[in-house]
Amino acid sequence: MLEGGSTGKYLCCPLSFTQAGGAKVDTKRQPAVSMRGITKTFGKVVANDNVSIDIYKGEILSLLGENGSGKTTLMNMLSGIYYPDSGHIYINGKEELIHSPKDALSLGIGMVHQHFKLVDVMSATENIVLGLKEGRKFDLKTVADRIREICSKYGFDLDPDQKVYDMSVSQKQTVEIVKMLYRKADILILDEPTAVLTPQETEKLFDVLRNMKKDGKAIIIITHKLNEVLEISDYVDILNKGKFIGSLKTSETNAQEMTDMMVGHAVKLNIDRPEPKDVKPKIEISGLTVIDEDGIPKLQDVSFTINSGEILGIAGISGSGQRELLESIAGLQKIESGSIKYYEESGKAVELVGTNPETIRKMGVSLSFVPEDRLGMGLVGNMDLTGNMMLRSFRMGGGLFTNRKIPHDLADEVVKALSVDTPGLSTPVRRLSGGNVQKVLVGREIASNPTVLLTAYAVRGLDINSSYVIYDLMNKQKEKGVAVVYVGEDLDVLLQLADRILVLCGGKVSGIVDGRKATKNEVGLLMTSLGGAE
Amino acid sequence: MKNKTKNGIGLHIVKRDAIPWYKAMGIRGLALLISIAVCAIVTWALTRQSPLGVMQTIFLGSFASTRRFWVMMQDLSVLLLISLAMAPAFRMRFWNIGGEGQVMIGCLATAACMINFGKSLPNGLVILISLIAAVCAGGIWGLVPAVCKAKWNTNETLFTLMMNYVAIQLCAYFIIIWESPKGSGKVGIINQKSHAGWLPTIGKYKYLLTVIVAAAITVFIFCYMNYSKHGYELAVVGESQKTAKYVGISVGKVIVRTMVLSGAICGLTGFMLVAGSDHTITTTLASGRGFTAVLVAWMAKFNPFGMIFTSFLLTFMSKGAGEVASNFNLNESFSDILTSIIIFFLIGCEFFIQYRIVRQKEAK
Secondary structure, eight states, X not given: OOOHHHHGGXXXXXXXXXXXXXXXXXXXXXXXXXXXXXXXXXXXXXXXXXXXXXXXTTOEEEEEOOTTSSHHHHHHHHTTSSOOSEXXXXXXXXXXXXXXXXXXXXXXXXXEOSSOOOOTTSBHHHHHHTTOOOSSOOOHHHHHHHHHHHHHHHTOOOOTTSBGGGOOHHHHHXXXXXXXXXXXXXXXXXXXXXXXXXXXXXXXXXXXXXXXXXXXXXXXXXXXXXXXXXXHOSEEEEEETTEEEEEEEGGGOOHHHHHHHHHSSOOOOOOOOOOOOSOEEEEEEEXXXXXXXXXXXXXXXXXXXXXXTEEEEEEOSTTSSHHHHHHHHTTOSOOOEEEEEEEOTTSOEEEOTTOOHHXXXXXXXXXXXXXXXXXXXXXXXXXXXXXXXXXXXXXXXXXXXXXXXXXXXXXHHHHHHTTOOOSOTTSBGGGSOHHHHHHHHHHHHHHTOOSEEEEESTTTTOOHHHHHHHHHHHHHHHHTTOEEEEEOSOHHHHHHHOSEEEEEETTEEEEEEETTTOOHHHXXXXXXXXXXXX | OEXXXXXXXXXXXXXXXXXXXXXXXXHHHHHHHHHHHHHHHHHHHHHOSOHHHHHHHHHHHHHSSHHHHHHHHHHHHHHHHXXXXXXXXXXXXXXXXXXXXXXXXXXXXXXXXXXXXXTTSOHHHHHHHHHHHHHHHHHHHHHXXXXXXXXXXXXXXXXXXXXXXXXXXXXXHHHHHHOXXXXXXXXXXXXXXXXXXXXXXBTTBTTHHHHHHHHHHHHHHHHXXXXXHHHHHXXXXXXXXXXXXXXXOOHHHHHXXXXXXXXXXXXXXXXXXXXXXXXXOOTTTTTTHHHHHHHHHHHTTTOXXXXXXXXXXXXXXXXXXXXXXXXXXXXXXXXXXXHHHHHHHHHHHHHHHHXXXXXXXXXX
16 A cells, blocks of 8 residues: 555654664663564455554553544554454563453553543542442542542543533543542553544643653654644554555654655645635624523523634534534524525525524425534444435425435435445444444435535545545535534644634634634634623 | 463453354354253253153144144234334333233223123224224223323333223223123123124135234234335434434324334224134133233334244243143143243354454464
């Protein structure tokens, strides 16, 4: 998959690479973990193909690769969730068989998964000791003290008595990490730890990780964010389509080189932003207020305009009302007050407040929505690609029966156009990797020729290649004159892609800035305060 | 998820890819054969009777005579009809366990029409009115829990279960009102002389009509679930209500519509029981088949054609049970043991269709 000569240097095993690469070989550098010739298949899919990596004490290793490149699978084998079909695992030089997460923990290996495994109604302390057999009569107070000790040692910010349901995502993650440390893990695996964090929270996590590294722990971060790889890790191991591509010293590489290795061919790293043409108001929102079931205001007096032929970026700390805003426009949200006016081609305005998706469709408003929750809302995980395409088109045509030919053709088209990696059209979408799921969803939403395209975190969890495919698609829609809304979390992307950026803060609009002129700092400030709007 | 031997060579379980249908059927067939072998061993070990003899007797329970065959077919059809009624609701993840009550209320409605209009209206009209009444009554028994689920998100399992008792108690009440002769506590054969409201028999086959109705409903439910817009909508609602709302499917409407259909088919089954075969009403007319149907539908994974097989299996075994009990002087429970062995293997083999067990390839 890589062209011969030029990339040949990556293909050797990691240890010999560091030697051949001229890096100083520290005699103290001992691998905490060596995985050798690991192969794992799921049915016909080869998730890992003869992968060998080393993980060292007192270092942070980034495991880099696109979606579906086998990063998580490889680490799941280290943490006992899967068992390799073949290959050997050595822990501190001794060969071990890891059959379960329990085996892994007894060897000092702990993994923090992308989806946290905590009991909501229990406190941090209770979650941390849950399932431990301490033998003697145990006392939650001493446990809490030990937890405090761990926290102060590494710089965690955690209240052991806080209930999990009261916690933010970042706090839950902290509980998961402390849980592993409490169980005396020396080898810590973090699966995409920053995917759900704000920039500030990410910084805090990195500080903690550096402290843990100083303490001699071996840390592995699964990621596909290049800037983070460069910032935090000492070494980076790159996987592509289940194969080990190479190991690089982070201080001696750069984003472009890593991307090329990860993707397998050269990629350009900037986003296009065509000049908007023929800009006119498409949706005008005024005084929109949404109050949730518990009486907490989610949106307060929000007013702005979405224009056709333009990409409107929406920035904000997660939970600032982005979801409620998009769902209000899509007719899925109970609205307290305010109005959402949609301008038809003729210039006639229709009110969208008080409608639902069915009435919006019947009104002839062609609105597409890529929700944040892909498999829970946008798609049906257990249905195949054709069945999911049908979600939008199953009503077409008269009669009582569905037409499977049209969605089948559409699925085929989307798979080809967006190079969706799937065994076939009759594969349930839950079996596809995150990026491919998103391609299916975006592909379907764009296929209905919308006049308004709403997207929530369209590239969350996607690798670089897939992300650029999505940016491209949105630009194409913009050029077609579609009003595109892009709710994003990566400010760098927002500033490169959006024509205007609306910043939400605590359910209020704290500012609307020009995407071409605004700076990251300016937007960041608006995200955290009302920026003098009061 | 693992099976570790002492020397460390592990067996582990791996999820299969989708496997071709013939392979899946092969595994199921093998499971059936093994289960029969186990049945033979158990039979011999517990009773010292010849396993072959017992099995032959089980077989004769359904096939000893033409009459027995038709009785088996009638019971199979009734069980199949109720199972078919369950399938759309289950696909929608609406756990309807009220089949029993929905059937009974259909029986009651039919009996009421036959008794009240039997003398005054022409035969064809009585049948038509009974049919409509039974289907509506069953439909209402499905409607009530569905509306409450849609409006207030009540628990459908408890609700449908309690509706069973309401239906059965109503039957008990009316049986006393209609009892004949007085004091017998039974309704007796309704319109025994006039045959008013009795379904016609096709040729000399008393039960053929039920079989034909069951076959027609099988095809109908299959098409409804797999090819109709309604079927697609209910599948989406079952998988994710959020997705359904997102694409503009009215979740409440789909729940109500599906449950009315489910109840209506049960009502129809009740009609077939009273007007078609039994011509009387007792509180045990449904005889637990409303619950057995849940098992039938699940074992066939809600596939209507699969349900033909599963309902045959259960009917066949229960007929065999009675026969074994009387011929060998064994307790009736004995054939329940055999039935459960077979069900155990058939359900258990699904594991091997989903997963396979592999040994680590490398020698240590």
